Amino acid sequence: MSVSIFGLMAVTTSAVLDVLANILLKKSQGFQHKGYGAAALLCIALAFLSLAYAIGFLELSIAYALFGAIGLLLTTVADVRLFRLRIRPLGAAGLFMTVAGIALIQFIS
Template sequence: MPYLYLSFAILFEVAATSLLKLSQGFSKMLFGILALVFYGLCFFFLSLSLKGIQLNLAYAIWAGIGLVGTTVLSIFLFREKVTATSLIGIALVISGLVLLNLSQKIH
């Protein structure tokens, strides 16, 4: 169940960040308010996930997958450009998450 909560936290974080962009600096209040609501839900589910997942692992997964998800969404939704350097960075983040997960299973 903790990983399901973490998945919800990631989904709400990616959605909230996208809504924050759509709010255009809170000049479009509906998007801004929705972003705040989604961030609240994100942190609620992140806190629930911490009951069963170590903080360092949960935060790394949340931040890493959130980064990748936000990047992918920004490419398709906002037509932002992706470079080879940014793809390498994303690959390094994913590699770091895999290594962190493996290190947790060794202990």
């Protein structure tokens, strides 16, 4: 199975929905704000439906690794922008090495 544009789009959509779910979950403050909590649950359900669609075009290992890498990057960017998370240089290096490692494993092997 080769990498297809539809698979990549579905994985990216899945990762974006997952990040949105994480943001909403954080805003729900442990489900104290039920609207945010319910929206988070809906987003995560849609994220996994999109990921399930993606594996029709991509191998599961590739789709899930891309989902993880994109999600990790976007969640970090969202935390920095929205919640003023500070990332130290060592943390940024670790983030880069994690994503680079995933890319190497998936696209070189």
